[in-house]
Amino acid sequence: MKLKAEFTTEPFRGEGEPPPHAVRAREAASAAGLTVDFGPLGTTARGEAGAVLDALPAIARAALTAGATRLTLQLSTEEARGPAEPAVQPLDRLIREVEAELGGRLAELDRQDKQRAVRLLEERGAFTLRKAVVTIAEALGVTRFTVYNYLNREA
Structure with a gap:
């Protein structure tokens, strides 16, 4: 099974370079071998369920030690999206x-x-x-x- 982890770190910063806590969290996800999409206010990391679950403590630790005051996380299975529904x-x-x-x-x-x-x-x-x-x-x-x-x- 594949998982998708979407996470944000705070405090947010407006324009310019991303804050160190966001960069460190992204680096931790990448180091775990996950496919990472880094956006201005959030990061998505995808991979096999075991790899994603094993990487979560390192991601949280990296963000918090680099100055994050909050880490918000949502996990979902990739298979949960399925075919388009009528709506x-x-x-x-x-x-x-x-x-x-x-x-x-x-x-x-x-x-x-x-x-x-x-x-x-x-x-x-x-x-x-x-x-x-x-x-x-x-x-x-x-x-x-x-x-x-x-x-x-x-x-």
């Missing part, structure tokens, strides 16, 4: 519309356009659909925490 189909359509409007796949956009894409999807009601944040995060190539940050930035 996701309208979301896929909305994502394709926004991609067409912005002139490219969401994952290939720069951060400013990704933020714009989230605003457009919110205006069109995408976040009222089931599993919207997870699906949109995957389409953007970011963590779901990053999507929440983009949403909160507009609030």
Whole structure:
């Protein structure tokens, strides 16, 4: 079984270089042999269940000793995503519309356009659909925490 660990470390920093606690947590995940996606406000690490579970103490230790005041973690099985459900189909359509409007796949956009894409999807009601944040995060190539940050930035 494969697992996905999504984690954020705090305190958050705005623009510029990521804080040392986030970098150290990412390095610990990479050193454990996990596939790592490092975003501005969160990290996703994927791998075999044993490898992910074994790496979690090292990730937490690295973040906390480098100055993190909080580590938030969510674990899920990769198989849990399964095939698209009927409620996701309208979301896929909305994502394709926004991609067409912005002139490219969401994952290939720069951060400013990704933020714009989230605003457009919110205006069109995408976040009222089931599993919207997870699906949109995957389409953007970011963590779901990053999507929440983009949403909160507009609030």
